[in-house]
Amino acid sequence: MKKILSLLMVAVMLVASVAMLSACGEKANDKGAVNADFKIGFIFLHDENSTYDKNFLDAAKEATKELGLTDEQVIYKVNVPEGNECYEAAADLADQGCDIVFANSFGHEPYILKAAKEFPEVEFCHATGTTAHTENVANFHNAFASIYEGRYLAGIAAGMKLNEMIESGKITAEQAKMGYVGAFTYAEVISGYTSFYLGAKSVCPSVTMEVQFTGSWYDEALEKEAATKLLSNNCVLISQHADSMGAPTACENAGVPNVSYNGSTKSACPNTFIVSSRIDWAPYFKYIINANLKGEAIVADWCEGFEAGSVKLTEVNEQAAAAGTQAALDEAKAKLISGEIKVFDTANFTVEGKTLDSYKADVDTDEAYTPDTEVIADGYFHESEFRSAPYFDLQIDGITLLNNMF
Amino acid sequence: MKKVNNSLHTSHFSSPFHIVKRDDIVWWKAWMFRVISVILALIVCGVITISLTGINPVKMYLTMIEGAVGTTRLVWNLFQNTAILLCVSLAVTPAFKMRFWNIGAEGQVLIGGLATATCMIFLGGTMPTPLLILVMLVLSILAGAVWGLVPAYFKTRFNSNETLFTLMMNYIAIQIVAYFTLEWSVPKGSGTPRTLEMGQLPALFGQKYLINIIIVVIITVIMYIYLKYSKQGYEISVVGESENTAKYIGISVKKVMLRTMAISGAICGIAGFLLVAGTDHSLKSDTAGGRGFTAIMVSWLGKFNPLFMILTSFLIVFLQKGASKISEVYRLNPSFSDIITGIIIFFIIGSEFFINYKLKSNKKETEAERC
Numbered sequence: 048m049k050k051i052l053s054l055l056m057v058a059v060m061l062v063a064s065v066a067m068l069s070a071c072g073e074k075a076n077d078k079g080a081v082n083a084d085f086k087i088g089f090i091f092l093h094d095e096n097s098t099y100d101k102n103f104l105d106a107a108k109e110a111t112k113e114l115g116l117t118d119e120q121v122i123y124k125v126n127v128p129e130g131n132e133c134y135e136a137a138a139d140l141a142d143q144g145c146d147i148v149f150a151n152s153f154g155h156e157p158y159i160l161k162a163a164k165e166f167p168e169v170e171f172c173h174a175t176g177t178t179a180h181t182e183n184v185a186n187f188h189n190a191f192a193s194i195y196e197g198r199y200l201a202g203i204a205a206g207m208k209l210n211e212m213i214e215s216g217k218i219t220a221e222q223a224k225m226g227y228v229g230a231f232t233y234a235e236v237i238s239g240y241t242s243f244y245l246g247a248k249s250v251c252p253s254v255t256m257e258v259q260f261t262g263s264w265y266d267e268a269l270e271k272e273a274a275t276k277l278l279s280n281n282c283v284l285i286s287q288h289a290d291s292m293g294a295p296t297a298c299e300n301a302g303v304p305n306v307s308y309n310g311s312t313k314s315a316c317p318n319t320f321i322v323s324s325r326i327d328w329a330p331y332f333k334y335i336i337n338a339n340l341k342g343e344a345i346v347a348d349w350c351e352g353f354e355a356g357s358v359k360l361t362e363v364n365e366q367a368a369a370a371g372t373q374a375a376l377d378e379a380k381a382k383l384i385s386g387e388i389k390v391f392d393t394a395n396f397t398v399e400g401k402t403l404d405s406y407k408a409d410v411d412t413d414e415a416y417t418p419d420t421e422v423i424a425d426g427y428f429h430e431s432e433f434r435s436a437p438y439f440d441l442q443i444d445g446i447t448l449l450n451n452m453f
Numbered sequence: 454m455k456k457v458n459n460s461l462h463t464s465h466f467s468s469p470f471h472i473v474k475r476d477d478i479v480w481w482k483a484w485m486f487r488v489i490s491v492i493l494a495l496i497v498c499g500v501i502t503i504s505l506t507g508i509n510p511v512k513m514y515l516t517m518i519e520g521a522v523g524t525t526r527l528v529w530n531l532f533q534n535t536a537i538l539l540c541v542s543l544a545v546t547p548a549f550k551m552r553f554w555n556i557g558a559e560g561q562v563l564i565g566g567l568a569t570a571t572c573m574i575f576l577g578g579t580m581p582t583p584l585l586i587l588v589m590l591v592l593s594i595l596a597g598a599v600w601g602l603v604p605a606y607f608k609t610r611f612n613s614n615e616t617l618f619t620l621m622m623n624y625i626a627i628q629i630v631a632y633f634t635l636e637w638s639v640p641k642g643s644g645t646p647r648t649l650e651m652g653q654l655p656a657l658f659g660q661k662y663l664i665n666i667i668i669v670v671i672i673t674v675i676m677y678i679y680l681k682y683s684k685q686g687y688e689i690s691v692v693g694e695s696e697n698t699a700k701y702i703g704i705s706v707k708k709v710m711l712r713t714m715a716i717s718g719a720i721c722g723i724a725g726f727l728l729v730a731g732t733d734h735s736l737k738s739d740t741a742g743g744r745g746f747t748a749i750m751v752s753w754l755g756k757f758n759p760l761f762m763i764l765t766s767f768l769i770v771f772l773q774k775g776a777s778k779i780s781e782v783y784r785l786n787p788s789f790s791d792i793i794t795g796i797i798i799f800f801i802i803g804s805e806f807f808i809n810y811k812l813k814s815n816k817k818e819t820e821a822e823r824c
Contacts, residue, residue, distance in 0.1 A: 123781065124781055135526070135530055138526055139527065157648045
């Protein structure tokens with residue numbers, strides 16, 4: 048019996064010493080060339096099975112490969128929930144010697160911020176967050192993209208499809224009603240569907256839209272149900288801001304055109320997919336890595352669009368889109384880049400029948416949602432300028448909300 | 454299990470073996486079985502790993518150990534997670550010992566967490582922090598106990614099926630919590646839970662998880678004594694072995710059932726309190742993180758013995774932490790490390806079979822039984 052006990056003891060000691068050795072080994076690696084020393088860690092909410100996370104993962108792979116980072120210099124932590132686990136993951140990445148830690152989900156923010164305060168020598172970058180400009184933690188940064196411009200273009204494609212239906216006598220101008228499946232009644236979603244609607248309206252003035260919220264960022268069944276409800280309300284075109292295939296599939300089954308998000312759904316919906324807008328995160332990743340390598344500061348709020356390559360449109364599906372869509376999109380894109388057209392031009396929308404010349408938005412997030420910043424100037428709503436994440440939350444005329452989720 | 458003492462002839466046909474219950478097994482032999490099963494599991498996992506991924510299994514296991522105990526932070530993390538899982542497992546144990554299948558721990562934890570979060574939001578700032586923490590603790594214990602009592606009441610009153618009842622109560626709790634998460638989310642409508650600042654558990658000696666661990670250690674000791682030496686603990690085992698015997702010797706089965714489920718729910722409530730006030734500082738519908746279900750395995754593997762359960766909960770958390778490190782280092786989909794963990798746990802559960810039973814060759818029926 049003693050023999051077995053002592054054997055067990057030896058085994059435990061062996062395991063412990065191996066663990067210690069491997070921990071030491073890691074530290075020894077720290078001494079190397081400046082560039083070989085660099086490490087970046089990514090924290091993702093899900094794995095590549097989610098379209099949202101796959102978009103980030105692909106961008107991270109592209110950016111790190113292009114900058115010549117080795118596998119040892121890039122660490123991915125996937126399936127990290129929006130809880131204390133996120134803080135632990137960030138702290139562990141910092142312990143492993145990461146110079147930059149990036150997290151991709153909105154709910155990661157408070158935990159990343161907590162880690163940023165604890166590790167001032169590490170840069171913490173967080174996508175879609177809202178507090179970097181008010182927290183003033185030097186090593187904590189937010190990033191987003193002016194995706195509302197992408198959605199505006201997607202809206203133009205939708206409007207042209209509606210015009211085609213009107214011209215062919217399939218619907219009357221009054222019947223040009225679109226449906227939109229949104230996740231939550233929240234600025235990011237409101238900004239998204241409004242820019243989409245305004246894009247459609249710029250080419251099809253009689254268009255109206257109904258919005259149905261699901262109360263979840265990813266719920267295939269709910270999104271499909273919402274799309275079906277909109278279809279039964281006689282919506283003749285559907286778009287969505289949620290991450291599953293629920294709405295596109297419902298559209299394909301019903302033979303109703305769909306404008307997608309996060310990437311092309313053409314392979315699953317060859318007859319109804321028109322176009323999709325998405326954010327490409329590779330430019331941001333390259334920016335933060337280069338800034339860190341050069342010892343330059345990373346801006347607190349980063350928001351870029353077409354020019355930096357952060358906002359992209361997929362190829363137009365000729366089978367479903369109206370003729371001449373691609374050319375119209377290219378033209379509008381050039382005008383958006385030159386500043387000739389503004390998505391939220393106050394001349395193009397009204398709120399309760401009135402044109403706005405002043406509006407205070409809740410840019411500095413607080414629990415009471417106090418409006419704090421004047422965002423209308425020079426005849427347009429300045430979206431994503433005072434912080435990277437969207438704050439357009441006006442309910443404009445022409446859009447009907449079927450429910451609310453907040 | 455002890456009731457099945459004679460040979461179980463699984464087949465009267467051509468099977469070369471039949472299964473026989475062991476009367477008793479020397480402790481070191483039982484442990485030998487366990488160690489052998491772990492070694493076998495590691496070999497099988499190694500073969501699978503090499504053939505599917507080409508990764509050196511020894512390196513993989515070292516990575517696993519590194520992921521669980523590689524740094525001081527990870528060690529604390531490991532202990533903290535073990536403590537919470539153990540706490541939920543301790544909660545379900547008295548109910549299981551009574552043969553009351555409480556699979557509603559997930560919901561009981563969430564309701565406890567909801568009570569804690571409610572206090573932190575609405576009472577935070579109105580009273581001194583120590584008092585606030587006390588109120589949070591008491592209310593989460595009450596909330597958990599009520600959530601446990603509901604199915605117990607229906608069981609004693611209408612003989613409803615407690616397995617289904619407790620399971621369904623999980624979904625109710627999850628939906629209630631989801632509702633309040635959205636209601637309290639910041640910014641409004643984002644679905645992201647707000648960070649609860651008031652009433653967080655303090656760090657002891659600079660260690661933020663130490664208080665959680667101490668609380669769970671205390672519960673473990675109390676539960677051990679309660680089950681093993683108290684009259685109520687004895688009543689639980691009698692009800693579990695045979696309700697008729699319990700009735701015959703004058704134990705009120707209904708009373709024991711209600712009382713035990715209240716205790717079960719109350720400890721789940723404490724786990725919810727520790728999760729919300731001690732670690733997460735927020736509440737979401739997945740705050741319990743499936744621990745309510747993992748706890749069932751921990752409790753069974755630990756044979757309803759609180760001291761064994763320390764080991765089993767540690768083992769499961771160790772495997773989980775190690776497995777996630779594997780997917781991080783080797784860039785494998787997390788499902789692969791889940792498969793590895795699954796195989797190891799399967800072998801460990803399998804070893805319990807060989808500890809309780811043995812295979813006997815049908816050809817030598819007459820040979821004397823000796824282990």
